[in-house]
Amino acid sequence: MTEHDHILPTRVYYLIFGTLMLCTYLTVQAAFLDLGPFNTLVAMAIAVLKATLVILFFMHVKYSSRLTWAVVIGALFFLGILFALTMNDYLTRGWH
Amino acid sequence: MPSSTVLLPPHHYLNDGYGIKSWLLTRDHKRIALLYLAAITFFFVIGGLFAVMIRLELATPVGDLVSDETYNKLFTMHGIVMVFFFLIPSIPATLGNFLVPLMIGAKDLAFPKLNLASWYIYILGGLFTLYAMVTGGVDTGWTFYAPFSTVASTTAVIPTALGIFITGFSSILTGLNFIVTIHRMRAPGMTWFRMPLFLWSMYATSLIMVLGTPVLAITILLVAAERLFSFGFFNPALGGDPVLFQHLFWFYSHPAVYIMVLPAMGVVSEIVAAFCRKPVFGYNFVAFSSMAIAVLGFLVWGHHMFVAGESVYSALIFSVLSFLVAIPSAVKVFNWTATMYKGSISWQTPMLYALGFIGLFTIGGLTGLFLASVGLDVHVTDTYFVVAHFHYIMVGGAIMGYMGGLHYWWPKISGRLYNEYLARIAAVIIFVGFNLTFFPQFILGYLGMPRRYHAYPPEFQVLNVLSSAGASILGIGYLIPLLYLLWSLRYGKLAGSNPWGATGLEWTTTSPPPTENFHEVPIVTEGAYSYPSRVESQVA
């Protein structure tokens, strides 16, 4: 279970950087379009994409051990629990 | 039985450097464990003193010993000290710190300097809280519910909150250290499924510490921010929701109770195996049940909020999930019992505490199921039924596990044996005192006596007096081990490396161990409980 001593070529970093900047531009542009209830979804989707790129490439998770993946996914899972079970309360308060 | 003369090893961790600097600047996990032992014992006494005051007051139905405000402070500070400064660190920071490297065959934890830092952080947090106590105390309950804690309370909420915030980092660092150590520093041949079950418990506990404590941290910061800047997150007058505080608070504080009890369960596994001279029945199930408790424990927090204003649907889901979390705990109780079946049982002090744990935790756990039923909870919530339930788990369970572990590994830690006769008497006194203190409280709660009240209807007095009498017996019970354990440090019989004849890497090295734990890196070739072991017990 050793981590590969992976040295990513720098062009990968520049490519990811460019993608991240493009996504930032897109998310600002999308904010000024009236997409109704989808504005938030689009903004969050772009943010998730950006975060994923940072995690996979800048933080090398794509080339890391299964343990690292398990740690990242595990954290997100419990964060999801925090959100899901709390919002479950708030979103059902109005129900009768 | 072998009758060789036992000698202390010439070099061990206790004589490896003298003087206060060698202790306060140590990197040795075993010395750090003792630093923690001293500190948590201090806080246990403080928390115990608050309990004494509470039980004195409750001996009479009138609130006559202290004022309402003072009583609020007493139960608040009893809770805060006992939960955050005693129970949460207790087994992990003392027995865990001492044993995790020994049990996996390592020289130390992964990050010894972080380990020492965690102790200093704990002390700093403790100092903040002590400061709050002497400058007037806190009256919000250990649960700090908003908006009372954020708006109305006039007591030292912020210093206390800061103290707990700081101490939380101590917990996080301990958990982080254990996770990395267990993943990366096991001795050659020590696969996950050859680890002693205590390590599985410590690993599961560490997961909870790492995942849950940060949410408490942010909750405390929000409370402090709200108190200082009137932000309104939990204040209905400004559009906030007090129930949100409860969601955030209990997201940590429910798993926190598993931080308190899982390590004790790990201790019980070790003791039952050693004193029945049998492998723990269903090793895999017991190991996985620790992990299941850690995971499921994060899904149930809303059962503290059934009457607080969460939606009915939310309550139902939390209720079902709370029933689920009882299952892995039950698995453990069944497996310990099955271990004892046809085992060669010896009734020494650690085993007495382990048996006490099994019985009392079962009662506490079952009453938890009563509380998990929404319909029943509506009647007994915020009564002494709840108080009795959690004291059965925390005191009847966790503290008994702690005492058992302390006695089981005392020979390894100190190189000495304690007086077995006194120890058994103390264990029985504790058991009797505990039940006399807390069983009447189940009845009181069922009859309707509210918690956190110091005045009650006179018809409840008999049960309260029984409870207070029990508390005094319990207090004496805790005092006796303090005395004979200290006495044994100087005058106790030398223990030798394996007085119990138990399996486990910690018993293969000297008592006390050398600073580097093992003179040679151990190689593991068999499972954790390979009884009958090659070593016979030397203790009658």
Place this chain on the structure above:
Amino acid sequence: MPEAVHHSDALAHQFDSLEQQKEAATLGMWVFLVTEILFFGGLFLTYAVYRNWYPDAFEAGSHAMLIWAGTTNTAVLITSSLTMALAVHAAQTGRRGALMLFLVLTMILGTVFLGIKAFEYYTEFTEHHVPGAGFHLEGPEFYHAQLFFSLYFVMTGIHAAHMIIGLGIMAVMLWWSWKGVITKDYYNPIEVSGLYWHFVDIIWIFLFPLLYLIGRHAH
């Protein structure tokens, strides 16, 4: 027993090899980042609850944000993540000069971020957008918009605190690089510091749309 293995200076006594030490340190930082995910998670949850309750107030609050400042800061942090990744690369390939350059660039960008943030705070202070007795916001939603601004200050404030700590870590890394502690074989401290830095960037990636871009079309 004689120690048959030659231990380099960088190897701590509790580890058997540099490889084990590196894996332990990296896992340690990831576990720490888990705590940070849950820590900020509580704040994002609070945001979600109140945005769900007061969508119009949150929109009004978001309109008062300086979108140029937020966008610039996002670009600044993304660039700093690039320079950080390039710093790790330089350390892995043993190029001390490049390593120090990229660390300095990362720190400069981090400082620019904090500078723009400070300017924003100053503006919010002078425009009475700080919650409390002096709070004022144009429009009908101003009462609950205080919750938006409370969250804004707490979330960006804690984020900024993490940035400052990050700058401190980078300063230490810079010093170690200068002293030659970091080599091709011992570059893990840079990698691990990078993980922290990227994490702080990721938090901002989420803060930006949530705080600055709500309902911007409705103008």
